[in-house]
Amino acid sequence: MKIISSVAELRDHLRGQLRTAFVPTMGNLHEGHLSLMRLARKHGDPVVASIFVNRLQFGPNEDFDRYPRTFAADVEKLEKEGVYVLFAPTEKDIYPEPQEFRIQPPNDLGDILEGEFRPGFFTGVTTIVMKLFSCVQPRAAVFGKKDYQQLMIIRKMARQFALPTEIIAAETWRADDGLALSSRNGYLTDAERAEAPALFRELNSVATQLREGHLNVSLLEKTAMEHLSGRGWKPDYVAIRKRADLQPPTAGDLATGEPLVVLAAAKLGSTRLIDNLEV
Numbered sequence: 684m685k686i687i688s689s690v691a692e693l694r695d696h697l698r699g700q701l702r703t704a705f706v707p708t709m710g711n712l713h714e715g716h717l718s719l720m721r722l723a724r725k726h727g728d729p730v731v732a733s734i735f736v737n738r739l740q741f742g743p744n745e746d747f748d749r750y751p752r753t754f755a756a757d758v759e760k761l762e763k764e765g766v767y768v769l770f771a772p773t774e775k776d777i778y779p780e781p782q783e784f785r786i787q788p789p790n791d792l793g794d795i796l797e798g799e800f801r802p803g804f805f806t807g808v809t810t811i812v813m814k815l816f817s818c819v820q821p822r823a824a825v826f827g828k829k830d831y832q833q834l835m836i837i838r839k840m841a842r843q844f845a846l847p848t849e850i851i852a853a854e855t856w857r858a859d860d861g862l863a864l865s866s867r868n869g870y871l872t873d874a875e876r877a878e879a880p881a882l883f884r885e886l887n888s889v890a891t892q893l894r895e896g897h898l899n900v901s902l903l904e905k906t907a908m909e910h911l912s913g914r915g916w917k918p919d920y921v922a923i924r925k926r927a928d929l930q931p932p933t934a935g936d937l938a939t940g941e942p943l944v945v946l947a948a949a950k951l952g953s954t955r956l957i958d959n960l961e962v
């Protein structure tokens with residue numbers, strides 16, 4: 684695997700590659716990321732991964748400085764997956780001058796759910812993803828459903844800018860007890876790690892009730908939040924939304940069986956976890 688940090692060298696190395704499949708990451712790779720690499724291989728060749736902890740998508744009080752950086756271990760894992768190029772730019776490589784041009788997601792998608800609690804987050808994500816796409820020029824790029832809203836926003840961005848990159852969705856990788864794998868799980872204490880699967884259990888309970896025809900959406904959301912609070916969590920939201928646009932379903936949508944997704948974000952101790960489940 685070739686490790687490249689400069690944009691110019693990356694372009695040289697990938698010149699003429701028309702079927703590149705790309706997996707952007709912020710490193711601290713776990714089995715979930717590696718499943719994205721395997722999926723990428725099915726959609727193109729060569730597979731290119733990137734590791735870049737993108738300051739633009741972190742708020743001033745978020746965990747940019749303490750975000751886990753495990754480069755040597757990540758390289759070993761990617762080597763084993765047969766990744767062809769690892770693009771690992773420094774901040775100077777990616778932002779040699781202040782990034783004044785930004786990609787602004789539409790408010791109705793970018794300022795709800797995660798965007799409401801992490802202002803500017805999706806602008807930071809779409810700006811770096813657009814820039815990485817411009818460096819790698821992939822035919823396909825893989826994003827996990829764990830970050831459901833991110834996936835939807837990037838899909839829409841790719842469509843509206845007519846990018847030549849197919850956006851591929853990967854299923855969430857879970858531990859045996861149901862907890863979605865995430866780099867932030869590493870912040871959990873042993874006791875919190877034991878409690879953490881309760882978030883997915885709550886999503887499952889909401890999804891089951893919806894499937895059984897309990898269609899009082901706001902009551903289901905409120906009850907799920909109360910359950911989590913009762914167990915010591917600080918929930919930001921549990922939200923039942925339409926998969927198509929992440930807007931709340933109307934009575935008509937519920938009656939016609941519009942595909943739904945339940946999304947949640949909640950703090951356990953000082954760690955904020957997110958998860959979702961399609962209904």
Ligand code: PAF
Nearest residue numbers: 707708709737808811830
């Ligand atoms: O999901 C992530 O790890 C990041 O948001 C991404 C897509 C690599 C952009 O920094």
